[in-house]
Amino acid sequence: MIGDEESKEGLSEASFAKKSYVAGTTESSRSEYQDEEYSVDPSDAQVFGRTFLTSLFKILKVGSIYEVEHNQTRIASDEFMQFFSQAMARYPEDDISISIRDELAVVNGSPLRLKRKMQGRLNELRDLFAAADIRGLLLRRGLNTDDFLSFLGALKAASKAKTGMEHVQLATIVIDHGQPTRNIIEAVMNVNKAMYVCHVYIRGLVKLKNAHDHVRRTGDADVSTGVIKRIMQSISDLIADEDFTILGLLPLRLVPPDLSSHSFNSAIYGMILADRLGLSPQMISYIGMSIIYQDVDRLAGITVGHRDRDSVLDPSTQFSMNLRDVAKMLPRVKGDVISTLRVLNTYERGCSFEQSVRAPFYKRNRKLHLAPRIIDLCRTYDLLIQGLEGYKTRRPDLAIEYIQARAGSVFDSALVKLMVSTLGVYPIGTTVLLTTGEKAVIVRTPDPSGDPRKPVVRILNQANPMSFDLSDPKYAHIEIAKSVEVDPSEISVSKVFLLS
Incomplete structure (x- = not known):
């Protein structure tokens, strides 16, 4: 049995590589890698892909902290090159590639399944890529330490100067230029798109439910929504090409109906209508996120009315109630567009769409903003599908009939026509x-x-x-x-x- 004094010669190649994998890190971070799966065999696509992602993350992270000439950078580079050489010895192809698009990593053409800790590393790696305006790398056989250190130096300089790396030419490293948070479809062109859309959708449902559970548990509506925002942006990018798949997922009730699934579905319906209206991609995601925040505000005690069956708002107290809830929101909102829409949705809550919004809301009469009109329609349709808040569960076609019957009286008739032509x-x-x-x-x-x-x-x-x-x-x-x-x-x- 090999003891603590075992030599490198007494270790298997993979065992020695595993020791190198966790060597050279700080004491606090060493345990992070010690018990992780490890493979230098590219035939095991998932384990190898995750090992490659972690190895690349380590060296790029070190390179972003230390100068290229620093001893820590040299040690980390040597470790990565040892892993790369052992992998290429087992790989029949002449290169190893990685591509990053938003929350998706693809190594050698295989999308990786990542757990929470690994997803966090991918997010950091994506940020390192984004700073230098790159979205993928192809490392060719023959790559050596000097080439990789040259790449690290150019990467650090590009990140500081925000100039990109189009001018960098290396024989053994091919750089795919562009932001890693855009053009998601390019990253999944070899993947079943319907299954990818389903993955994004279910991930959004889970993340939003976790956020709602956090608000209920802590009573604090100031919850982190960074991941949810990126998911909504991903859906916004997918709407143009994959709208049929997305629309098919919403009424399937893949999770038990509740406030979080209603919020997420309503946001997607709202984004699809906003897209059909020709709004910009950025404004489309703003509409979706304003619906998400509206339900987070609801958990904090702010009433979310539905024009169809709103018994909470009385005309004699509507303005004071809306103003009261706006005051509750102010400590948590900022000066961005989403915050403005959040306040607007609450301030104009319950106002009629067919008549001008009058005093005391505004000095001059004005039409109800487009966002509340979209949101009220989409919320009601989803409530009918899911059977929430006292609505009887209806099949999609019967929900459409319900909406059509109230066009012009409860809902904006033009938006109803747009919804029917879309759905x-x-x-x-x-x-x-x-x-x-x-x-x-x-x-x-x-x-x-x-x-x-x-x-x-x-x-x-x-x-x-x-x-x-x-x-x-x-x-x-x-x-x-x-x-x-x-x-x-x-x-x-x-x-x-x-x-x-």
């Missing part, structure tokens, strides 16, 4: 009975110029789950008879939808 008469995710007797799920709404009763459907048949477009002339004999409920024990609608 369809039979929204994505609706389960229907066809005139052929088969059950199907709506997977894509018709084009705005097409027949709203002719969407794309996928048959709920595990043996033959075919999809077809009802607007295609060859399917003219098939129509939707009605929407129906489907027994979850009979078939998983969510599984059929995601595989469509």
Whole structure:
């Protein structure tokens, strides 16, 4: 048995590499890496990818603190190069690559599954990349310590000067220029996009529920929402290309209905309508985050009214109640756009959309702001889908009927038309009975110029789950008879939808 005095020769190559992996760090950080999984074998894509990410993070972190000539930088660089050399000895390809997009890391083409601690390292690594305007690296066989130290020096200089690294040319390191927080679709072009969208959506649900639980537990509404903001920005980037997938996820009730799922779904519906209105991507995410904050404020005791069934606000006390809640918010809001929308949503709460908002709210009459009109409509639709706050749970098409029946009286009729044209008469995710007797799920709404009763459907048949477009002339004999409920024990609608 090898004892404490074992020599390097007595260790296996992997064991010695593992010791080097945690060597050279401070005493406090050494334990952070000591018990982690480790692999220099690229054939184990996930473990190797996480090991590579951690190794790269360590050397870039050290390089951002110390000068290139410093002994700590040299030690960390030697450790990384030892790991890289051992990996290349086992790898049939001539290079190892890493690409970062927002909260996603891809090593050698494989998206990594990361736990919380590793996700934190990725976030720091992304910030180091962003400071130098790079979003990926390709390290070629033949990379040596001098080349890597040259890269570290150029990286540090670019981070300080904010000039980017387009001028840096190294034979063994190829730099992918650009911000690592943009163009998410580029990073997942080789991944099942529907599953990635589902991952982003569920991650948002979980993060927001954790935030709500924190507010309930502590009574403090000043909760960190940085990760949620990045998730909402990711969804904003995905809306243009993956709106059908996103819209299909919302009514599936992948988690038990509660305030957090309602808040997150309403935010996404609001962002989709804002996108259809042609608002800027930044303003789209602002709309979404204002809804998120509105429910955080609700947990702090600020009433969130819904124009459809709001029994809390009385006309004689509406202004004073709204002003009271605005005063509650002021210690927690700043001068940014999201804070302005938060205050505006509370200040104009309960005001009629078809009439001008008058004194005492404003000196001059003015129309209700667009944001509250969008939010009230989207909130009510989601409450109908989830069956919350006294609403009976409705299928998506029946929720659309409910909204349409109140267009012009409770909701802005122009926004209702926009919602119907976006979601369809039979929204994505609706389960229907066809005139052929088969059950199907709506997977894509018709084009705005097409027949709203002719969407794309996928048959709920595990043996033959075919999809077809009802607007295609060859399917003219098939129509939707009605929407129906489907027994979850009979078939998983969510599984059929995601595989469509």
